[in-house]
Amino acid sequence: MFLKSPTAQTRPALTLAAVAVVQFMVSLDLSVVNVGLPQIADGLGFSAVNLAWVIHAYALTFGGLLLLGGKAADRYGRQRVLLFGLTLFGLASLAGGFAQEPGQLIAARAAQGIGAATLAPSALALLTATFPSGRPRVKAFGIWSAMNAAGGAFGVLIGGLLTQYVSWRWVMFVNVPMVVVAFAMAWRVRTAQQIARGGRPDVLGGVLATAGMVTLVFGVVRTDRHPWTSPTTVTTLAIAVVLLAGFIAVERTTRREPLIRLGLFSHRSVSGANAFNLLVGAAMASSFYFMSLYLQQVLGHGPAASGAMFLPFALGVVVGSVLAIKLGYRFAARNLLVAGALLTAAGFAWFGQISADGSFLTDVLGPSIIASVGFGLCLAPLVSTATVGVDPGELGTASGLLNSSRQIGASLGLAALGTAAHDRTGSIVTPETLNAGYGLGLTLCAALLVGAVVILLAVLRRTSTATALEHDVP
Template sequence: MAVVQFMVSLDLSVVNVGLPEIRTSLGFSEVGLTWVIHAYALTFGGLLLLGGKIADLFGHKRLMMLGLPVFGLASLVGGFATEPGHLVAARAVQGVGAAALAPAALALLTATFPSGKERVKAFGVWSAMNAAGGAFGVLIGGLLTEYAGWEWVMFVNVPMAAVALALAWRVAPDGPSTRRGRPDVLGAVLATAGMSLLVFGVVRTDQHPWTSSQTLTTLTVAVLLLGAFVYVEKTTSRDPLIRLGLFTNRSVAGANAFILFLGGGMASAFYFVSLYLQRVLGTGPAKSGLEFLPFAIGVIIGSVLAIKFGLKVAPRNILIVGGVLTAAGFAWFGMISADGSFTGDILGPSIIASIGIGLCLAPAVSLATAGVEPHESGAASGLLNSTRQIGAALGLAALGTAANERTGDRVTLEALNDGYALAMTIGAVIVLGAVLIALAVLPRTAAPEAVAEPDARGAVPGRD
């Protein structure tokens, strides 16, 4: 399950470094090239809620075993693409596979380790692989692009999917079928359409500003569809896609809000630091990837610390410390200079921010699935993944707009640097917002090893 999450997370960043070569090789236009990223984000973010519900209805392991071949084959086809449409289509199918994989794997992890020390350790391993996938994606993408060709940023997923598929056979089979009412087809359509349009509207803000009629219309329709989805979920006599009562659980609501803000900050870190290294400092793709290695190591260190302290300290307190460290690292990134260097401007904040991120992820995921009944674990997992994806899309689009506004029409290194520095500073403020949410919303729960087993209705004492 950790391999699955590493692969899904890796694919969010591994393509980025290879985009210039992809454009030259396949003849993408400047606008068309963005759809190599957007196609994956659109289907992944739009289908996560539906993927979580399908996992609950038909079995978490079964859906994971189906999603892995889809993801692997789409990666293989994408590597053999000979024109832009082929690669964009392959990326979209990758997103479909990821939307099936991510909630199913997380639900299996939740069910396999329901409480206690083993849960803390399991989520620590999972969170390390999750965040390291994003950081190593830049490293792997840079090395593959420079020394093997852009095709390998797609091919690299094939052996990982094969390994994950082989390992998945060892996972214990799904338990008895979850209760199945009549499926909420209308809710599924509204949620998928609303989420897809929301992601679509946000990711296109690089072409159409936030105040443009195209963006405003798209986001308005998305909000209306999601509002209709909430109404349907509240009134339907069928089995809802997401039971709105989940949000009355402070752990679930608070952890999702925390991840929404943290996701926005994390996306901006990978994106703007990569641009700073390549466009301001003039670092090549392979070396830029190598310079993300301290970030990946820091995430692993933070995850190990989360396991160690998670046995003694309440998850809420670990989130607060991790969030403060992350915000401090991002604020330090905001001090980059046009005549700077990797050791002077990037290394220090990379270590601080990455340790903070490593501390945050496992407790947040554990809280987001705490007190959730087994037949809703897939829906809760899909909700969390969807929240993070939306946070990343919103954060990156908003900070990208801020950076572009600061840079303006200037084409100097100083202008680019000013834009990236502003974006990272705003990212620090966003992460501080996550810390405030942890302080205000999350319950002051006991340390995980002291938490009781779920009761008959699936609630954990002290977490509702």
């Protein structure tokens, strides 16, 4: 049973502003650290093997706890969970900035991931509940998608500038003022929200789901040290499958309040959007990784210059998001998703033609503009499709599921495509061999997006409504 707060007063503009800042911060933190990794290694004495855990610790807790974070938002209140997540994220960012040894920074990054796992689904659920339908919903999701993508793209630029001209520690400290601003706005929102009452929580299901997701991400991120076919990786992934299968079995039979109602997947919009999001997440995370390395290791640019070269991508995503708002009033979300994904695939296919003696103007600028506009065009329709028609009491769960599919997709894609690129590079590392590996990886990113379009067309039905951002797609 779900109850509404009787004294709640909706403040749509304030809610949108708070959620926009939160989403920008969470997205920024996925990429802002990457450019500063060499300086972090020198500053804290990381070994080459352990340095990757600065990234993995965040991905592990973020991806593994998203479903639990979404359920917590539904059960205990979205605003309450959002404020908790902001507090934890801010404190973890401070701790990471002041870290004096590798273990302290890794622990801080893990705590950031826990905070993000509560922030992302609660913020998205809050936005969905505040703008349930109509033109305000289209505009709200357009702004959300622009901030989401801008955070990831600007994270590379901001990280490069801070690392080169201030200190790597500021890639952690930069979150603190954003936390303060978002907390002040979220505290004043006082929006009406569904809060679960009655029914015992499904503790066993929560343990199995969290353990399964964490084990899955753990197995995937360690493929840089243990190949996919190694006994270590195979065993880890098998344990993850067993845990997740056990979770499904428990959800089917439990008499308690389930962590996620399996009937949620009967919505074509939910299942189709999450499958699409899994592949898009894999492609986008991998492309950012390959292009960052291409700019630095093949073309020889420094951190700040490499970060600045992502600026056209960030601006293109904003342009695509604005287009999504305007076109969202006229076209079905399914059509916008297909068009955006195909445009992004074309940009990545162009990226796949990079050369070892290339330049920013000939090899980066053009495909950046095409891919970024296409990606921006996808974001708002994707989020709205994944939550449209969902019961108000399950918005947090649906939002957590969508964030989880993107994070798991990013981990799986980066590991799989990174392995393919490494194999193409071979044992002799030169700018030419690295270029060949990165080119292959970017071409595979394009293939993933084409696969996402095929899945979307197969799962989502055509709709005669003007836009699926305003109406359900059954």
